[in-house]
Amino acid sequence: xxxxxxxxxxxLDKGSAYALIALGLTLIFGTxxxxxxxxxxxxxxxxxxAVTLSRLLTLSHEVIDETRTDFLGNPLKVDxxxxxxxxxxxxxxxxxxxxxxxxxxxxxxxxxAFGVIMERGLIKHFYKxxxxxxxxxxxxxxxxxQEVIKYFFGANPIPTPAPAAFVGSFDFGALLGFNANQIIYxxxxxxxxxxxxxxxGVVFAFLHLTTFGMVVRAGMADRETVGLLGIxxxxxxxxxxxxxxAVAGLAGxxxxxxxxxxxxMGMDFLVxxxxxxxxxxxxxxxxxxxxxxxxxxxxxxxxxxxxxEMIPGINQVIIYLVAIIILLTRPRGLMGKKGVxxx
Amino acid sequence: MxxxxxxxxxxxxxGLQALSDVNLSIAENTVHAIIGPNGAGKSTLLNCFVGxxxxxxxxxxxxxxxxxxxxxxxxxxxxxxxxxxxPEIFGDLTIMENMMIPCFAKRDGSFELNALSAISxxxxxxxxxxxxxxxxxxxxxxxxxxxxxxxxxxxxxxxGMCLCQDPKLLLLDEPTAGMAxxxxxxxxxxxxxxxxxxxxxxxxxxxxxxVVFSLAExxxxxxxxxxxxxxxxxxxxxxxxxxxxxxxxxx
Amino acid sequence: MxxxxxxxxxxxxxxAILVLLAPFLLNPFPEGSKLAQFNxxxxxxxxxxxxxxxxxxGFNILFGLTGYLSFGHAAFLGVGSYSAVWMFKLxxxxxxxxxxxxxxxxxxxxxxxxxxxxxxSGIYFSILTLAFAQMSFALAYSVLTPITGGETGLQLALDDxxxxxxxxxEQGNIPVPSLFGLEMRSSAELALGxxxxxxxxxxxxxxxxxxxxxxxxxxIFRSPFGMMLRAIxxxxxxxxxxxxxxxxxxxAAFVISGMYAGLAGGLMASMDPLAGAERMFWTASGEVxxxxxxxxxxxxxxxxxxxxxxxxxxxxxxxxxxxILHEWFYWLPAGLEDxxxxxxxxxxxxxxxxxxxxxxxxxxxxxxxxxxxxxxxLLNLIRRRKSSSAEPAKDNLTPPA
Numbered sequence: 005x006x007x008x009x010x011x012x013x014x015x016l017d018k019g020s021a022y023a024l025i026a027l028g029l030t031l032i033f034g035t036x037x038x039x040x041x042x043x044x045x046x047x048x049x050x051x052x053x054a055v056t057l058s059r060l061l062t063l064s065h066e067v068i069d070e071t072r073t074d075f076l077g078n079p080l081k082v083d084x085x086x087x088x089x090x091x092x093x094x095x096x097x098x099x100x101x102x103x104x105x106x107x108x109x110x111x112x113x114x115x116x117a118f119g120v121i122m123e124r125g126l127i128k129h130f131y132k133x134x135x136x137x138x139x140x141x142x143x144x145x146x147x148x149x150q151e152v153i154k155y156f157f158g159a160n161p162i163p164t165p166a167p168a169a170f171v172g173s174f175d176f177g178a179l180l181g182f183n184a185n186q187i188i189y190x191x192x193x194x195x196x197x198x199x200x201x202x203x204x205g206v207v208f209a210f211l212h213l214t215t216f217g218m219v220v221r222a223g224m225a226d227r228e229t230v231g232l233l234g235i236x237x238x239x240x241x242x243x244x245x246x247x248x249x250a251v252a253g254l255a256g257x258x259x260x261x262x263x264x265x266x267x268x269m270g271m272d273f274l275v276x277x278x279x280x281x282x283x284x285x286x287x288x289x290x291x292x293x294x295x296x297x298x299x300x301x302x303x304x305x306x307x308x309x310x311x312x313e314m315i316p317g318i319n320q321v322i323i324y325l326v327a328i329i330i331l332l333t334r335p336r337g338l339m340g341k342k343g344v345x346x347x
Numbered sequence: 348m349x350x351x352x353x354x355x356x357x358x359x360x361x362g363l364q365a366l367s368d369v370n371l372s373i374a375e376n377t378v379h380a381i382i383g384p385n386g387a388g389k390s391t392l393l394n395c396f397v398g399x400x401x402x403x404x405x406x407x408x409x410x411x412x413x414x415x416x417x418x419x420x421x422x423x424x425x426x427x428x429x430x431x432x433x434p435e436i437f438g439d440l441t442i443m444e445n446m447m448i449p450c451f452a453k454r455d456g457s458f459e460l461n462a463l464s465a466i467s468x469x470x471x472x473x474x475x476x477x478x479x480x481x482x483x484x485x486x487x488x489x490x491x492x493x494x495x496x497x498x499x500x501x502x503x504x505x506x507g508m509c510l511c512q513d514p515k516l517l518l519l520d521e522p523t524a525g526m527a528x529x530x531x532x533x534x535x536x537x538x539x540x541x542x543x544x545x546x547x548x549x550x551x552x553x554x555x556x557x558v559v560f561s562l563a564e565x566x567x568x569x570x571x572x573x574x575x576x577x578x579x580x581x582x583x584x585x586x587x588x589x590x591x592x593x594x595x596x597x598x
Numbered sequence: 599m600x601x602x603x604x605x606x607x608x609x610x611x612x613x614a615i616l617v618l619l620a621p622f623l624l625n626p627f628p629e630g631s632k633l634a635q636f637n638x639x640x641x642x643x644x645x646x647x648x649x650x651x652x653x654x655x656g657f658n659i660l661f662g663l664t665g666y667l668s669f670g671h672a673a674f675l676g677v678g679s680y681s682a683v684w685m686f687k688l689x690x691x692x693x694x695x696x697x698x699x700x701x702x703x704x705x706x707x708x709x710x711x712x713x714x715x716x717x718x719s720g721i722y723f724s725i726l727t728l729a730f731a732q733m734s735f736a737l738a739y740s741v742l743t744p745i746t747g748g749e750t751g752l753q754l755a756l757d758d759x760x761x762x763x764x765x766x767x768e769q770g771n772i773p774v775p776s777l778f779g780l781e782m783r784s785s786a787e788l789a790l791g792x793x794x795x796x797x798x799x800x801x802x803x804x805x806x807x808x809x810x811x812x813x814x815x816x817x818i819f820r821s822p823f824g825m826m827l828r829a830i831x832x833x834x835x836x837x838x839x840x841x842x843x844x845x846x847x848x849x850a851a852f853v854i855s856g857m858y859a860g861l862a863g864g865l866m867a868s869m870d871p872l873a874g875a876e877r878m879f880w881t882a883s884g885e886v887x888x889x890x891x892x893x894x895x896x897x898x899x900x901x902x903x904x905x906x907x908x909x910x911x912x913x914x915x916x917x918x919x920x921x922i923l924h925e926w927f928y929w930l931p932a933g934l935e936d937x938x939x940x941x942x943x944x945x946x947x948x949x950x951x952x953x954x955x956x957x958x959x960x961x962x963x964x965x966x967x968x969x970x971x972x973x974x975x976l977l978n979l980i981r982r983r984k985s986s987s988a989e990p991a992k993d994n995l996t997p998p999a
Contacts, residue, residue, distance in 0.1 A: 039721050129963070133966075134665075135720055135721050136665065136667045136724075137962060137966065139667065139721070140887070140891055140958075140962045141959055141962040143884065143887075144956075144959035145955075145959060146955075147951060147952075147954065147955030147958070148952060148955035148956055148959065150951075150955075151949060151951045151952035151955060152944075152952065154948075154949075155949055155952065271881070275728060275732060275880060278725055278728070279725060279729060282721075282722065282725050286721070316740075316741040317736070317737050317740050317741030317742075320733075320736030320737060320739070320740050320741070321733045321736050321737060324729035324730070324732055324736075325733065327725070327726075327729050328714065328729055328730070331718060331722060331725070332714065332717060335718060335722070
């Protein structure tokens with residue numbers, strides 16, 4: 005029992021990332037009808053927004069510390085972040101410590117702007133082209149973005165720690181009445197899961213409770229009719245693209261403490277996220293979220309030693325295997341709507 | 348003898364009963380028109396004939412064989428060819444190539460791995476396609492890319508492609524939709540010629556009553572998913588129910 | 599000739615000449631000169647040109663003709679490589695059985711994957727092939743280690759049986775792949791003045807096989823089968839309603855292109871007898887997509903050009919470093935020199951992928967027909983210039999092509 009709970013919880017953080025990326029992919033596909041292979045790159049750019057902010061916050065200048073001396077007896081030179089000068093040492097330290105959560109504020113406008121520019125500058129010209137062309141051009145864009153990041157940040161993963169308050173693990177089992185240390189779970193992963201739930205909730209609320217969202221959903225269902233009503237659907241779709249980019253970006257920001265960002269993390273996640281979208285049902289938002297969590301948890305179960313012993317290698321292929329089976333038996337995916345990209 | 352025999356066909360889409368209890372018999376070597384207001388289920392019925400849809404109930408027999416459960420290419424190989432409402436042709440291929448493909452289908456069946464024989468060596472196919480091109484008055488356009496043609500030409504090409512297969516039954520879905528009067532008359536002439544010279548049974552869905560009455564020998568009126576009347580054109584014209592349901596609105 | 603029209607025969611002839619004279623054509627710069635680094639005429643790179651050419655020609659039969667975009671074709675290349683290396687381990691170092699097995703195994707593998715994947719089309723087909731390839735990669739990397747060598751890859755060893763060949767050479771080494779005793783790695787060198795040309799056995803074996811593959815591709819393109827494949831891309835529904843079953847056509851195209859990939863993989867192993875799982879990774883599948891699109895999908899010569907261009911960039915541009923850039927721009931004033939170096943630097947060396955990505959995007963956006971379309975447009979432009987200056991009325995008389 006405890007092992008099962010542990011595996012479910014282990015699957016949640018990866019599942020959250022899948023769900024968030026798949027949600028954005030589906031938003032873009034559902035509204036614009038575009039298959040975006042650069043979506044993983046948006047996730048990665050979000051992660052590097054966090055890296056950038058933490059670097060900005062620790063920008064330092066050299067100060068001579070009179071009270072200490074180096075090994076030659078000269079006064080010691082120390083790097084002092086500008087933040088200390090602005091806000092004092094205590095506040096400065098807190099800011100630096102909390103750089104990852106702070107990056108959300110920093111990354112949100114950047115990602116929206118990035119998404120809007122990408123849609124207006126590139127994707128817009130591909131609405132009428134075949135899906136293969138859309139895949140190809142966004143694939144090219146993904147390569148370019150990835151290489152640009154690699155140029156500026158190098159090829160190695162960059163550790164970006166979570167705030168000190170969230171470092172460490174939390175004894176989840178004790179809470180449920182198990183023995184101590186039976187189910188322990190890193191705090192940050194819990195934060196990530198909650199964060200994902202909130203973002204997903206906000207997106208759904210936005211789509212279901214605002215007029216803007218209602219028009220967008222109507223447009224997803226039947227673009228022509230909405231166009232006939234004299235509503236400028238294109239502009240709303242552009243904003244949705246920005247929103248989808250922001251969702252992917254924020255998912256990336258918060259993922260940095262779990263996995264140190266590197267330039268190819270986007271591609272790694274993209275392939276799986278596409279599988280998630282297809283399993284969930286192309287164009288179905290709730291399907292994407294459901295499939296994201298489901299596959300994340302499934303993957304974590306497949307990684308259990310006992311399962312691997314029974315079926316060697318299953319942890320490597322489980323997601324693909326599920327995708328193949330779903331695609332062949334339920335071409336629409338778990339929750340796909342009739343007529344959306346069938347055959 | 349009847350070429351196509353439709354018995355008790357019904358089809359439901361969610362809450363909508365698109366077809367219910369359709370009985371229809373198309374006799375050999377006749378032109379049979381199916382008319383009816385929009386949403387009467389004409390195209391749905393046609394889709395049941397060619398394997399695009401499978402009816403929920405009833406049977407569709409063609410030339411003594413059931414077509415239900417067969418895929419579109421199998422039904423075509425039995426001898427049913429279809430012309431679509433919006434011309435379905437191979438837009439990226441030349442007109443000659445468009446014509447040759449059905450000739451291959453006629454000669455080699457639904458699949459043939461002839462990956463190493465040059466097309467230019469297929470003398471019989473080329474000859475066959477050229478004859479039909481000539482019949483369609485398109486011989487001078489043979490090397491044009493099909494997508495560049497006018498809508499009327501595309502339609503003629505599509506009819507020609509169907510003729511390459513010498514079908515027993517030719518299904519036409521509004522073949523003159525969106526055509527100018529002159530083109531419509533040309534199409535009528537063409538279809539009359541096909542009926543008289545090639546002895547092809549034709550089933551036609553049409554809104555244009557001029558076309559219907561110049562071609563059809565039998566007319567079935569479909570309304571709300573089931574046949575209202577079936578009779579000769581003369582009787583249909585005077586039929587009170589038809590006038591009420593259909594002609595009164597559109598003529 | 600050979601059952602080809604005159605134009606096609608000329609195309610084959612041009613390819614043959616280019617390929618056979620490649621050791622000269624790719625080494626235009628004298629040894630030791632500053633430009634010698636742009637010479638591509640060394641055996642390893644030339645082999646890559648033609649091997650990836652074969653891979654792209656095969657991929658183009660599927661994607662270029664039917665429009666089915668497979669994102670998992672590298673799996674077949676990887677399977678081909680593994681099969682060939684196993685032949686070297688078990689049978690002999692002769693490359694013929696190795697290549698044959700590579701093609702056959704890849705073909706069977708493609709038949710299985712194609713049979714399943716082709717039940718769907720469009721984006722779903724792409725994802726299915728991607729999923730299968732990633733699965734193969736993951737398995738090759740982990741569970742199948744006894745067959746694939748896992749992370750280290752599959753290599754030859756001194757104690758391999760090689761029942762029909764020799765186990766160990768007289769010098770006590772592992773024997774090298776050969777064609778009836780003709781070693782793949784042996785080369786002849788020709789020095790003409792400051793120029794140095796290398797003629798490598800392995801390269802010419804690959805080149806001959808590539809020409810045969812190209813010839814076969816022309817035959818397929820010009821056959822009724824090829825026409826059906828183009829019809830599938832143009833309007834699959836019409837094809838089905840014309841009495842043709844598109845499934846076996848696409849499956850046949852898939853298997854043929856998988857066999858081409860297996861052939862490329864087998865040749866790769868024949869040139870350098872080892873195989874690793876990274877050959878099956880999805881970026882490797884993406885690479886062949888790039889090659890085909892870059893050159894011109896659906897054209898005969900495009901994929902070969904694309905493969906050549908990408909492999910040249912990978913090997914030559916990636917070698918340029920900032921010292922070389924400084925040499926290039928030395929004639930500029932000092933400040934400007936540094937500026938130019940800084941501007942160009944991100945695009946060379948390790949950044950060649952960036953250049954590739956940008957070129958690729960530009961091609962997809964502006965030149966969907968690839969380099970071949972670019973060439974045609976250029977040719978048309980020149981022709982129009984000529985004809986408009988010389989005899990302006992002629993355009994009206996010539997029938998549209």
